[in-house]
Amino acid sequence: MAKREYLGEFEFMVMLALLRLGHEAYGVEVSREIERRCGRGVAVGSLYATLERLESHDLVSSAVGEATPERGGRAKRYFQVTANGRAKVRESQRALCSMWDGLRLEAVR
Amino acid sequence: MSPLKPPALATWLLGLTDYSAWNDAVAGDLLEEYQQRRSSAWYWRQVSTAVAIAVVRDVRHHWVLACRALAVAFLLLNLSHALVSKIGLVGWLLYRTTPLIGWGPSLTIAAAMEAFLTCAPAGLAVALTHRKRQAAMVLVYAAGLFVFLVCLCANRAHWTLACMLFWESAVFAQAGALVGGFLGCAWVHPPSHYHTEFPNATRR
Numbered sequence: 504m505a506k507r508e509y510l511g512e513f514e515f516m517v518m519l520a521l522l523r524l525g526h527e528a529y530g531v532e533v534s535r536e537i538e539r540r541c542g543r544g545v546a547v548g549s550l551y552a553t554l555e556r557l558e559s560h561d562l563v564s565s566a567v568g569e570a571t572p573e574r575g576g577r578a579k580r581y582f583q584v585t586a587n588g589r590a591k592v593r594e595s596q597r598a599l600c601s602m603w604d605g606l607r608l609e610a611v612r
Numbered sequence: 613m614s615p616l617k618p619p620a621l622a623t624w625l626l627g628l629t630d631y632s633a634w635n636d637a638v639a640g641d642l643l644e645e646y647q648q649r650r651s652s653a654w655y656w657r658q659v660s661t662a663v664a665i666a667v668v669r670d671v672r673h674h675w676v677l678a679c680r681a682l683a684v685a686f687l688l689l690n691l692s693h694a695l696v697s698k699i700g701l702v703g704w705l706l707y708r709t710t711p712l713i714g715w716g717p718s719l720t721i722a723a724a725m726e727a728f729l730t731c732a733p734a735g736l737a738v739a740l741t742h743r744k745r746q747a748a749m750v751l752v753y754a755a756g757l758f759v760f761l762v763c764l765c766a767n768r769a770h771w772t773l774a775c776m777l778f779w780e781s782a783v784f785a786q787a788g789a790l791v792g793g794f795l796g797c798a799w800v801h802p803p804s805h806y807h808t809e810f811p812n813a814t815r816r
Contacts, residue, residue: 531644534641547638547658
């Protein structure tokens with residue numbers, strides 16, 4: 504059977520945050536989105552390491568945006584999910600749904 | 613309202629790892645968040661994580677360079693140890709300080725100075741000979757030295773004076789490695805230095 508690689512938990516969260524934010528997805532917004540929805544603090548270093556890995560697998564693409572004074576003149580980097588990325592998210596969603604299907608936590612020991 | 617300035621040392625440390633094309637974005641994001649609501653402790657935590665990740669990535673991708681850094685460091689350690697012994701620093705310090713503060717404290721100071729001065733030049737040499745990945749290679753040297761010292765200290769687990777001196781020397785050796793290494797980094801990349809442009813970027 505061919506080996507299929509699914510997204511890890513944090514990778515999945517990042518991909519979903521990117522999909523939710525659309526064209527406004529850059530580091531700060533992505534980490535805030537994850538913090539807001541999951542209640543989980545995100546280290547910017549780990550976020551960028553994940554984004555770099557996702558980009559190397561062609562699941563995400565990035566482009567340099569504008570520099571603002573509150574960023575000390577440093578440019579933003581905007582991210583978008585690629586077609587491959589969307590397919591991978593759907594695949595992971597299907598796998599998770601299939602694992603959840605018919606499962607009731609009260610019944611699990 | 614003037615913008616808040618984040619801890620300068622942390623920003624400089626982050627700048628030392630700016631060989632990733634995305635470092636500018638990371639530094640900008642951290643600064644933007646810091647302006648909003650964050651504390652210096654938060655900033656230091658974030659920078660430490662980013663530097664640790666960058667160092668691990670550098671070592672994984674450039675392990676030959678890491679081996680070379682260790683080889684340079686341990687060669688220099690031998691040389692500087694021989695030199696420090698040759699100039700008789702320990703003997704001179706003992707001779708000068710024993711009448712003033714007694715034998716015990718003067719031996720402690722001499723051992724600490726010897727360890728510090730033996731390990732600092734190697735750190736400096738590693739930083740100057742690995743200019744492209746300085747921070748990573750200095751930390752590789754410090755980690756290598758730490759493992760080496762722990763292996764040596766493991767055989768000296770009894771609380772005798774000699775053992776305490778050895779542990780104290782190990783601490784000062786580690787401090788010397790880091791101070792020497794980061795002095796080398798500051799020499800090549802002064803704290804005022806920071807890149808605002810990065811290569812291979814497509815403008816949106």
